């Protein structure tokens with residue numbers, strides 16, 4: 001497909017852009033957050049996401065729909081947009097996550113791509129192999145070869161005006177990630193998720209995450225739209241945007257809410273530890289933590305999920321304003337101070353910064369990167 005992504009403005013390697021999604025007939029402003037919708041359990045409905053949060057794009061799992069006794073027929077008849085009641089862009093995942101979790105799935109990459117097309121997905125995903133961190137090089141190479149075969153096969157399928165994701169794998173081997181990025185860029189596919197990074201984020205390995213994403217970016221063309229798969233906590237959005245990621249998906253807003261966890265841009269709090277809400281969203285203005293604790297489980301979960309979404313969308317607006325103002329790196333630094341592992345990630349980002357322009361084909365219009373933290377905090381560990 002022709003270029004569907006246009007960068008409007010840079011700050012460091014972060015950028016404001018527009019992703020044209022022709023099948024949905026919409027243009028999505030980036031960086032963008034894609035709330036993950038579990039079709040069986042809509043904590044916050046897609047219609048509410050659209051009307052109350054201004055969501056332009058969301059993501060759901062086509063493999064869950066494909067295997068669902070209740071929803072497969074309705075989605076085949078009505079299509080995704082009507083089933084979910086959402087008029088923006090809908091991205092579908094393919095079952096790769098289930099493959100990583102359970103070791104097998106009962107559908108081929110071609111079958112699930114056809115299914116995604118049939119139900120009206122706007123951005124579909126082939127079944128790639130999400131190789132976890134720290135596996136042997138042999139395993140990473142062989143699984144990457146399978147992923148690359150599937151991307152090549154996906155590029156052969158006539159998908160009309162549906163965009164198709166080309167996930168970039170390669171485990172924790174930067175050279176494989178770079179090679180995978182270069183291969184994906186030449187595949188003719190449209191959007192580029194950096195995959196299998198959730199285990200790194202769960203273990204607070206932000207420096208490794210930065211190395212992996214930077215390597216993938218070196219392989220991809222500078223103007224490729226990049227999706228950081230599974231990056232759902234607002235505390236890391238600024239760092240990820242500064243690396244040049246454009247799309248984020250969040251299941252965390254709902255999963256955390258289920259366990260009474262309350263997100264902030266610096267950390268995650270447990271509802272029972274809070275006497276006051278440090279937030280002015282509609283939920284936090286209307287309730288005290290004690291009131292929320294007294295509500296029944298479903299109502300409490302819904303309100304916590306709404307707060308978690310408010311704080312996530314709010315952080316993205318803060319980031320977009322920072323890019324406009326040319327102060328993204330100050331924001332990244334402020335967020336990095338919330339956790340020692342985030343500071344490691346920030347250091348790794350600055351480590352890569354001076355290599356960006358020599359690694360990319362075009363001279364990127366970067367703003368200056370800082371060489372030290374504002375108060376002289378050492379940047380080398």
Ligand SMILES: [Zn+2]
Nearest residue numbers: 279281284307
């Ligand atoms: Zn709030």
